[in-house]
Amino acid sequence: MARARLSAQGYAEGVLAGDRAILARAITLVESTRPDDVELAQDLIVRVLPHTxxxxxxxxxxxxxxxxxxxxxxxxxxxxxxxxxxxxxxxxxxxxxxxxxxxxxxxxxxxxxxxxxxxxxxxxxxxxxxxxxxxxxxxxxxxxxxxxxxxxxxxxxxxxxxxxxxxxxxxxxxxxxxxxxxxxxxxxxxxxxxxxxxxxxxxxxxxxxxxxxxxxxxxxxxxxxxxxxxxxxxxxxxxxxxxxxxxxxxxxxxxxxxxxxxxGELQPLRHEQLRTWMWELIEQGLKDTFARSAAVQEKLGPLEQAVLGGSTTPTRAAADLLAAWQASKP
Ligand SMILES: Nc1nc2c(ncn2[C@@H]2O[C@H](COP(=O)(O)OP(=O)(O)OP(=O)(O)O)[C@@H](O)[C@H]2O)c(=O)[nH]1
Ligand SMILES: [Mg+2]
Missing domain, CATH: 3.40.50.300 (P-loop containing nucleotide triphosphate hydrolases)
Known part of the structure; x- marks a missing residue:
């Protein structure tokens, strides 16, 4: 995107004023996976949240x-x-x-x-x-x-x-x-x-x-x-x-x-959706850090083979991997 990024406040003001061009750019920001974009996007969402x-x-x-x-x-x-x-x-x-x-x-x-x-x-x-x-x-x-x-x-x-x-x-x-x-x-x-x-x-x-x-x-x-x-x-x-x-x-x-x-069910429904959303992100985040951990990566291949070869069970392999992950944390 050639155009300069706005500040979170700049995006928020444009969105709240109903400026469609800025809305479109704000959505593009939200869709970005660049870490600094993700930060800015969250800052923007928090600012507009009271108006949602x-x-x-x-x-x-x-x-x-x-x-x-x-x-x-x-x-x-x-x-x-x-x-x-x-x-x-x-x-x-x-x-x-x-x-x-x-x-x-x-x-x-x-x-x-x-x-x-x-x-x-x-x-x-x-x-x-x-x-x-x-x-x-x-x-x-x-x-x-x-x-x-x-x-x-x-x-x-x-x-x-x-x-x-x-x-x-x-x-x-x-x-x-x-x-x-x-x-x-x-x-x-x-x-x-x-x-x-x-x-x-x-x-x-x-x-x-x-x-x-x-x-x-x-x-x-x-x-x-x-x-x-x-x-x-x-x-x-x-x-x-x-x-x-x-x-x-x-x-x-x-x-x-x-x-x-x-x-009286609209608020509870939306609250439940927010809770589900947050927990989905937590689960995803945990899975990602788990899979990236060196301790897990070292044991994953052999344990998978052991499960496929019938020398251990999925239950025990999962427990071993989780234990290795726990032990590797400072
Ligand atoms: N006869 C008739 N045809 C319709 C009607 N609504 C849609 N069509 C036709 O059905 C086809 C598909 O319409 P779309 O609106 O693209 O359907 P869609 O469910 O959005 O399709 P996807 O997004 O690809 O899943 C088009 O050829 C439309 O013209 C209708 O009410 N009556
Ligand atoms: Mg369609």
């Missing part, structure tokens, strides 16, 4: 090609009409493997991308899914500080990133293809259980089939344990392409948030 928490945080997932981006484009435009300002973030598990963001989201969100009141940010490139998650969480906070009322986090539903996204939002929305139960759609039961609101998309193409799919999911949901006593996930019929059913879908999303608040 105000947005409706919504996750949206579903199988590849189900129409997530198309629906977000239409929904985003509808929110703008209501005077709300949406930001759309993408979390792409494959970017952790390919090192780049592949979602051509701006092409599927043309209207929203062209509107200066909205904000769209593709998935950060990171080596691990945990890295993608950290950057996305901090980007969400920056968007809140910049005054966005709704933060929509899109992730492709292939069974890796949904839990991550569900762990950073208030309401998790699952889009389904018309026809075919979750076996066919490749959606794991655990993902259906994460959903607060479900919607069969592309209902314009084959309405009877879509209604049948919605019926099947409603029936299936009876056999799943609801995540919360006061909320039973509804199944809607929508079409992102025509806008059909979107007002009702949005009403369900806001009703879910309202139910959380009425039950």
């Amino acid at each position: 928490g105000g947005a409706l945080r919504v996750g949206i997932s579903g199988p590849p090609g189900v129409g997530k981006s198309t629906l977000l484009d239409a929904l985003g435009m509808q929110l703008l009409e209501q005077g709300l300002r949406p930001a759309v973030l993408a979390v792409d598990p494959s970017s952790a493997l390919s090192g780049g963001s592949i979602l051509g989201d701006k092409t599927r969100m043309e209207r929203l991308a062209g509107d200066s009141r909205a904000f769209i940010r593709p998935s950060p490139a990171a080596k691990t899914l945990g890295g993608v998650a950290r950057r996305s969480r901090e980007t969400l906070l920056l968007c809140e500080a910049a005054g966005f009322d709704v933060v929509l986090v899109e992730t492709v539903g292939v069974g890796q990133s949904e839990t991550l996204v569900a762990d950073m939002v208030d309401t998790f929305l699952l889009l389904l293809q018309p026809g075919g139960g979750d076996e066919l759609q490749g959606i794991k039961r655990g993902i259906v259980e994460l959903a607060d609101v479900l919607a069969v998309n592309k209902a314009d193409a084959d309405p009877p089939r879509s209604r049948e799919t919605a019926r099947e999911y409603r029936a299936a949901l009876h056999y799943l344990r609801p995540r919360r006593a006061e909320w039973h996930p509804p199944v809607h019929l929508v079409a992102g392409l025509t806008g059909e059913g979107l007002p009702e879908l949005w009403a369900a999303v806001t009703a879910h948030r309202a139910a959380l608040e009425a039950a």
Whole structure:
């Protein structure tokens, strides 16, 4: 990046003033892995933290090609009409493997991308899914500080990133293809259980089939344990392409948030997410220092071989390595 870095205060002021160019640069800073950038980014986040928490945080997932981006484009435009300002973030598990963001989201969100009141940010490139998650969480906070009322986090539903996204939002929305139960759609039961609101998309193409799919999911949901006593996930019929059913879908999303608040569960949910986030980082940090330790590196190969050769057990090898690590510390 050719442009000079700002101070943490400089970034914070720009973000809080809703300056989109500075917001974009602040997100780039948060995505950087350079140690001095990481320090500066944390300084920035701490400064804006008192101004976060105000947005409706919504996750949206579903199988590849189900129409997530198309629906977000239409929904985003509808929110703008209501005077709300949406930001759309993408979390792409494959970017952790390919090192780049592949979602051509701006092409599927043309209207929203062209509107200066909205904000769209593709998935950060990171080596691990945990890295993608950290950057996305901090980007969400920056968007809140910049005054966005709704933060929509899109992730492709292939069974890796949904839990991550569900762990950073208030309401998790699952889009389904018309026809075919979750076996066919490749959606794991655990993902259906994460959903607060479900919607069969592309209902314009084959309405009877879509209604049948919605019926099947409603029936299936009876056999799943609801995540919360006061909320039973509804199944809607929508079409992102025509806008059909979107007002009702949005009403369900806001009703879910309202139910959380009425039950006094919003704060506890967000607190739990912060705790989980912190412990994930601690676990990652411990693993990294463990793996880097000379004492561990010396014993790791032989012990792994011993486990594979059947002369010791994974339990004993792990205990030996942990003991060697403990003993090596000053
Ligand atoms: N008939 C119909 N087609 C739709 C609808 N929504 C999206 N599509 C089409 O479905 C295809 C995929 O749409 P996207 O919005 O890119 O889907 P996506 O879920 O974001 O896809 P990935 O991000 O690649 O997982 C496109 O060809 C859309 O035109 C809809 O409501 N009705
Ligand atoms: Mg998409």
